[in-house]
Amino acid sequence: MSFVPLRGIRVVDFTRLLAGPYATMTLAELGADVIKVEQPGIGDETRHWGPPFVHGASAYFHAINRGKRSVVLDLADPDDRVTADRLVDSADVVVESFRPGVADRLGIGADRTRARNPRLIYASISGFSQTGPMAAEPGTAVTVEAESGLMHVTGYEGADPVRSGVAMVDIATGMSMINGVLAALLERERTGRGRRLEFSLFATAISSLGTVIAATSAGGPASRPWGSSHPSIVPYRAFAAADGHVVMGATNDAMFARLVEALELGATLGAERWRHNRARVAERDEVEAILGARIAGLVVDEVVERLRAARVLAARVRTPEEAAHGELAASLGLITEDDGVSIARSALGTNGTVALGRAPGLGEHDEQVRAELDRT
Numbered sequence: 001m002s003f004v005p006l007r008g009i010r011v012v013d014f015t016r017l018l019a020g021p022y023a024t025m026t027l028a029e030l031g032a033d034v035i036k037v038e039q040p041g042i043g044d045e046t047r048h049w050g051p052p053f054v055h056g057a058s059a060y061f062h063a064i065n066r067g068k069r070s071v072v073l074d075l076a077d078p079d080d081r082v083t084a085d086r087l088v089d090s091a092d093v094v095v096e097s098f099r100p101g102v103a104d105r106l107g108i109g110a111d112r113t114r115a116r117n118p119r120l121i122y123a124s125i126s127g128f129s130q131t132g133p134m135a136a137e138p139g140t141a142v143t144v145e146a147e148s149g150l151m152h153v154t155g156y157e158g159a160d161p162v163r164s165g166v167a168m169v170d171i172a173t174g175m176s177m178i179n180g181v182l183a184a185l186l187e188r189e190r191t192g193r194g195r196r197l198e199f200s201l202f203a204t205a206i207s208s209l210g211t212v213i214a215a216t217s218a219g220g221p222a223s224r225p226w227g228s229s230h231p232s233i234v235p236y237r238a239f240a241a242a243d244g245h246v247v248m249g250a251t252n253d254a255m256f257a258r259l260v261e262a263l264e265l266g267a268t269l270g271a272e273r274w275r276h277n278r279a280r281v282a283e284r285d286e287v288e289a290i291l292g293a294r295i296a297g298l299v300v301d302e303v304v305e306r307l308r309a310a311r312v313l314a315a316r317v318r319t320p321e322e323a324a325h326g327e328l329a330a331s332l333g334l335i336t337e338d339d340g341v342s343i344a345r346s347a348l349g350t351n352g353t354v355a356l357g358r359a360p361g362l363g364e365h366d367e368q369v370r371a372e373l374d375r376t
Contacts, residue, residue, distance in 0.1 A: 003352035004031030009185070012037060012087050013068065014096040014108065016044040017140070018167055019201065020125045021064045023174035024095055026346050027181065028067035029353045035087065035369055036068045036360065043070070043362040054341050056361060063343060067356030069365035075106040086373045088113045088120070093181055097125040100135045110196045120194040121184040123177050129200040139201050141167035148205035149223065153212060156227045173204040234280040234287055235259070238317055239295040239303075246295065246303045249313035253277060262310035263294050263303075 009032045013024040021036075021044065028034040038044055044065070050058035071087070073080040084107070088094055094113060096103050103109040103124070110122040124130060127139010134147070142163050145151040150169070155162030177199045184195040206213075212223050215231070228247065230236035235256075236249035250256035253276055260269045268290050274280050280287050295303055300316050307314035318326070324335050324342055332350050336343045338358055345355070 002354070003348075004354055006185075007031035009033070009092045010035065010090055011093040011095065012091040014094065014098070014103070015125060016097060017046060018064060018170035019173040019177070019199075020095055020097040021046070021174075022171055023125075023177040023181075025064055025066055025068065025356070026174070026178050026348065027093070029346055029348055029356055031354055032093075034068040035365070036065065036070045037073050037084070037087070038070055038362060040072050040074050040363075043072070047362065054339065055358065057359065059341060062338075062341065062359040065359040066343065067354065068360055069369060070360035070363055071366055071369050072363035075108065081107050083370065083373070084108055085116070086376075087369070089117050090373065090376060091117070091120060092185070093121045093123065095123045095125070095177070095181075099138070100126060100130045114194060114196065118193055119188060121181055121188065121197065122194065123181055123197040123199065125173060125177060126198070126200045128202045130198050134202075141169045141201065144169055144201040144205050148202055149209060149212075150205045153209070153223050153225050155225045157225050159225075162225075169201050169205050169208070172208065173199050173201050176204060229284075229288075232281060233277060234284050235291055236313075237288070239288075239292050241295050241298055241300045241303055244300045245317035246300050247313075247315045247317060248291075248295075248303070248307055250277075251313065255312055256280070258310040259307060259312045262306045262312060263291075265290065265294055 006027060009027075011024055011027050011032045011034045013020065013034055013036045015021055015024065016038075024032075024034045024036070036044070042048075044061065046061045046064070047057040049060045052059050054062060073084055075081060075084060088108060094108070096108065098106070104112070110124070114120050114122055126135070127144055128134035128137055128147070137143075142151075145154070145163050146161070148169075151161045151163060154164060177197070180197045180199065184197060188194055212231075216223055221231070228238040230249075233249065233251060236251070238245045238247045248259065250259050256277070257270075257275075260266055269287065274283070274287060304314045304316055323329060324344065329335050334345050334349060336345065336355065346353070349355075
């Protein structure tokens with residue numbers, strides 16, 4: 001049974017880059033009609049983030065803009081401003097990611113649009129918030145990871161700072177926006193009125209650091225990068241096997257005992273002194289050295305089989321390509337193919353949401369959308 005709860009909801013998308021487009025694409029997957037408004041000639045700059053390019057735009061753009069309709073508007077042009085007004089008046093949700101103040105100057109700010117359309121839900125995405133000492137600064141994932149402290153705890157101690165392998169701050173901000181929009185739509189059913197919502201990458205990053213901030217404020221050690229390890233659990237990290245890497249973890253003492261037995265390390269790690277996690281954390285280097293030496297002599301498959309049979313956390317470290325084309329992703333229907341390009345569906349895709357079509361060409365739906373506006 002299909003899951004399209006937002007059928008009949010129109011989203012006008014003035015966003016670009018990643019957080020906003022990812023969020024609006026997910027709303028499209030839930031059935032919303034998403035109209036992406038782009039600047040003439042250039043469009044969303046991620047169209048040009050390549051190579052590789054497919055169907056006239058970057059693979060990056062196609063991954064986060066599927067299922068939308070594209071309209072080109074020059075918001076500095078009076079005639080196009082009229083079209084933008086009509087488009088916003090027809091909308092249930094407007095999402096924008098301009099620098100603070102720009103939407104107001106272009107005539108599509110929250111106060112003006114919500115005065116025209118009181119049922120409108122207006123969501124803004126920014127790097128460092130709409131107000132505050134850094135509001136005017138351009139904020140992308142890498143600058144926000146640096147300013148928030150997230151980059152400080154990523155990578156390995158003594159090495160250069162490392163950004164996340166993918167822009168998870170953007171993705172998480174987009175997910176927060178989805179939650180806010182869905183809640184506001186529910187609220188509107190009761191009140192008949194829309195709401196102004198604001199989301200920033202910085203707020204998302206700080207929120208994601210909640211356990212680190214709490215631990216250090218409670219007297220724990222100063223924050224630092226831990227590589228693949230966990231500051232409060234041992235073992236819980238990646239180890240090198242003879243033919244690759246494996247992640248293992250023991251989140252409680254009973255699981256650690258089973259790990260010791262599965263790897264036949266009772267003569268060393270079975271000592272009473274390491275029975276409890278607190279002691280293992282205090283003597284992390286010695287515990288991990290024993291584990292590392294044992295695992296280095298085994299192949300990945302054997303380590304994983306032994307530990308999973310003993311109900312211990314274990315996983316192969318795969319490449320994204322291996323995972324995308326593996327049995328698990330296939331069984332969940334997470335990957336679709338479009339002329340040889342592998343497209344990952346959102347996690348909602350396992351719940352019967354819409355299988356989205358290809359990302360639009362720049363201005364592909366100009367005539368269609370303008371004709372719809374003329375009929376209303």
